[in-house]
Amino acid sequence: MRPGLRGRCRAGTAIMRIEGLNAGFYEKLLTIWEKLNASLELDYILLNAMSYLEETLDAERSSIWELDEAGEELFFRVFSGGNSEIVEEIRLKIGEGVAGHTAKISAPVIIEDAEHSEFWSVKVDEKTHFQTKTILSVPLLFRDKVVGVVQLINKKNGGVFTGRDLRSVEMMCIPIATALVNAKLFKELEKTFMETALALADAIEKRDRYTAGHTRRVTRYSLWIADEMKLPSAEKKWLALSGILHDIGKIGIRDNILNKDGPLANDEFETMKQHTVFGAEIVQKIHSLKNVVDGILYHHEKMDGSGYPKGLKGEKIPLFARIIAVADTYDAMTTDRPYRKGLSHDAARDELQRMSGTQFDPEVVKAFLNRLEREVAVEN
Numbered sequence: 001m002r003p004g005l006r007g008r009c010r011a012g013t014a015i016m017r018i019e020g021l022n023a024g025f026y027e028k029l030l031t032i033w034e035k036l037n038a039s040l041e042l043d044y045i046l047l048n049a050m051s052y053l054e055e056t057l058d059a060e061r062s063s064i065w066e067l068d069e070a071g072e073e074l075f076f077r078v079f080s081g082g083n084s085e086i087v088e089e090i091r092l093k094i095g096e097g098v099a100g101h102t103a104k105i106s107a108p109v110i111i112e113d114a115e116h117s118e119f120w121s122v123k124v125d126e127k128t129h130f131q132t133k134t135i136l137s138v139p140l141l142f143r144d145k146v147v148g149v150v151q152l153i154n155k156k157n158g159g160v161f162t163g164r165d166l167r168s169v170e171m172m173c174i175p176i177a178t179a180l181v182n183a184k185l186f187k188e189l190e191k192t193f194m195e196t197a198l199a200l201a202d203a204i205e206k207r208d209r210y211t212a213g214h215t216r217r218v219t220r221y222s223l224w225i226a227d228e229m230k231l232p233s234a235e236k237k238w239l240a241l242s243g244i245l246h247d248i249g250k251i252g253i254r255d256n257i258l259n260k261d262g263p264l265a266n267d268e269f270e271t272m273k274q275h276t277v278f279g280a281e282i283v284q285k286i287h288s289l290k291n292v293v294d295g296i297l298y299h300h301e302k303m304d305g306s307g308y309p310k311g312l313k314g315e316k317i318p319l320f321a322r323i324i325a326v327a328d329t330y331d332a333m334t335t336d337r338p339y340r341k342g343l344s345h346d347a348a349r350d351e352l353q354r355m356s357g358t359q360f361d362p363e364v365v366k367a368f369l370n371r372l373e374r375e376v377a378v379e380n
């Protein structure tokens with residue numbers, strides 16, 4: 001390790017012109033800053049930032065290590081060496097290897113001969129079949145706490161990394177550290193939000209003594225369908241939330257109807273139908289939940305137009321609602337009610353197939369039954 005390399009990159013420090021860094025670098029840096037601050041789907045931007053550093057510093061590879069929740073181990077957040085599955089399981093304890101050492105001392109490290117360095121760990125090279133020779137390793141700091149480590153590997157043409165290289169990396173570390181912390185905070189916020197929605201759904205379910213666990217099962221079945229239909233992960237998040245909240249409008253339905261020991265009379269059924277509208281009204285008031293309104297409002301619509309509340313037909317019914325309709329009906333058919341026993345899996349599957357095209361979207365039914373057959377096979 002070179003002595004005197006005690007520079008650090010702290011998130012929150014203003015950009016200042018540093019002698020030796022050219023105008024092109026500043027321009028690129030500002031673009032990456034902007035993107036990192038604007039994006040919550042981080043990895044490809046991080047990879048972009050790292051490949052720019054590789055190019056600028058003439059390095060063969062680069063990586064970003066992130067510190068885990070417990071603050072004990074580093075794992076690869078981004079790795080420019082191709083197959084990320086290979087490195088997924090690699091963990092370095094604080095103090096282990098060059099990255100672990102960098103995190104431990106919270107200061108940059110330049111290694112000129114990796115193999116003979118006292119900090120060297122062969123773990124990563126063994127996995128990736130790569131030979132590390134030289135390393136520039138810089139801690140990612142947020143409010144003076146290490147949140148990760150950035151590494152540039154192997155200066156091309158047999159050279160070693162310099163103090164000027166270090167300054168370039170340090171400037172990039174500032175937005176990277178901030179972005180990693182922001183992404184973590186966003187994830188936590190999202191988790192809390194999901195748990196709050198689930199608690200709310202559970203509270204409503206408690207009023208309805210026949211539907212314990214219904215919300216969670218409908219959400220699970222809806223996500224099975226989304227997997228089979230290969231919906232993007234961002235869509236799946238909204239679908240999960242739609243599944244969790246699909247019957248939230250039942251909060252506005254009187255107990256004597258909600259908990260009636262028998263089939264509903266016509267006027268009672270008309271009242272019950274209102275739960276779709278009540279649910280949408282509740283959720284519409286929250287701007288950030290606008291993507292879940294359709295699933296709640298239309299989950300009792302039918303493909304032939306005989307459903308409620310609007311009598312929408314075919315693909316006019318939003319996809320989330322078509323998915324929840326299948327998941328909801330399968331669960332309702334297979335669970336016991338006081339006035340009837342739940343159907344067997346085979347009987348419920350036959351019913352879904354019988355109603356495919358009239359009540360349900362055939363593609364959704366197909367996706368659900370495909371997945372269900374696999375799940376049932378695993379269970380047996």
Ligand SMILES: [Fe+2]
Nearest residue numbers: 246247299300
């Ligand atoms: Fe419903």
